[in-house]
Amino acid sequence: MKTLISNALVIPMTKEGYSLRTDIGIDGTHIAFVGKAEPSFHPDHIIDASSLLAMPALVNAHTHLSMGLMRNYKDDLPTLQEWLAEIFPIEDQLTERDILLASRLGIVESIQSGVTTIADMYFNQHSTAQAIIEGGIRASIGITLFGDLQQSKERVKKSEALLRSFRSHPESRIQFDYAPHAIYTCPKETYQYAHDLAKEHGALLHTHLSETRKEVEDSVQEFNATPLAYLKELGCLDDIRLLLAHCVHLCDEELEILKEVDATIVHNPSSNAKLSSGLAPVSKFLEHGLNVALGTDGASSNNNLNLFEEMHVASLIGRVYTPTNTKLSPYQVLGMATTNGAKALGLDHRIGRLEAGMEADILLVDLHKSHLTPLNDPFSALVYSAQASDVDTLFCQGRMLMQHRKVLSLSVEDVLHDANACWTDVLSRKRG
Ligand SMILES: [Zn+2]
DSSP states (O other): OEEEEEEEEEOOSSSTTOOEEEEEEEETTEEEEESSOOTTOOOSEEEEOTTEEEEEOEEEEEEOGGGGGGTTSSTTOSSHHHHHHHHHHHHHTOOHHHHHHHHHHHHHHHHHTTEEEEEEEESOHHHHHHHHHHHTOEEEEEEEEOSSHHHHHHHHHHHHHHHHHHHTOTTOOEEEEEEEOOTTTSOHHHHHHHHHHHHHHTOEEEEEESOSHHHHHHHHHHHSSOHHHHHHHTTTTTTSEEEEEEOTTOOHHHHHHHHTSEEEEEEOHHHHHHTTOOOOOHHHHHHTTOEEEEOOOOTTSSSOOOHHHHHHHHHHHHHHOOTTSOOOOHHHHHHHHTHHHHHHTTOTTTSSSOOTTSBOOEEEEEOOSGGGOSOSOHHHIIIIIOOGGGEEEEEETTEEEEETTEESSSOHHHHHHHHHHHHHHHHHHHHO
């Protein structure tokens, strides 16, 4: 299948401030060219993109798809700790089918906001993997560890058997990482176990880190070290790639530690604000040369999976919270949601830029909107003005997942119906 995206305003994310009006050719799963179409390219399908903007599809580098079930539930609690005390008992009783239905919901929402790649952390990973394959997107799925070493080993054992088939999925849209939840839910033996598995399998270690001031204070009291320094002492930062969600309360010594290891910080500004956790000093991270990606966190602490909104919030906070007096630029924020996210997951040779030879993860934004007119600066427009609902068409690995806002890979009606029925059932089981 060959597709020609004709005469689009293209933001390839290959160079700061660079945009051009040209064609994009898709041949099967890959981008054949970005430039004027050769007469020898005979497309099966032509998209007139004269009123569309083409850019790399977005990467949501930290989320919990299935938490969409708990959207707008117990929102009035003052701290992360009190909120988790309400959420954990519900999560304990979610079934494999609940997770499948909830994952489908999160995938529909992701597609509708231009996201083709997610880093997920949750339980019953095979249900999430099944939904990812159905939905046609790609994911780094965390084998989530929670509790002591024995519990963690049982989780890994259960996961390994179930995930073996997905690991060899021919389209390779799924990879797995090891995801100890946080230092306040996992002891040191669990982190060391996760580290050793990540090293053995060449996988990421994905964890929450320094999300709240309380987490840092408790760490100093219990371990006589800040959270990152504690993980360093355990040897958990060596010889692996790290995906560190939040990092709201890192001290300067911890930034120096991060410069020496292969880590990405995932900025989740909506979740951090909503849970009163604080604001991460992102400009400081970037000035230290650290890779910073963008995430929504779960839809029960955000309360959506809308990465366009996340870019907007990150941009606004990055203008007003500037500990180093440098403000985030629109291009930097777009980079966090595309190239930096791809790099974080080890996928930057496949996705995150629009160039010949890259896999065709492309989103097309409809520019024919009042809030995008006139289009003086497309980079500013994408982070300050654009809405997720402006995403008209979405490709993942060359497959069209949404066309003119219609999701093609899943039935939106069925997914919404099933999610509502599932949540009603979860609540009745909780009461029962
Ligand atoms: Zn999270």
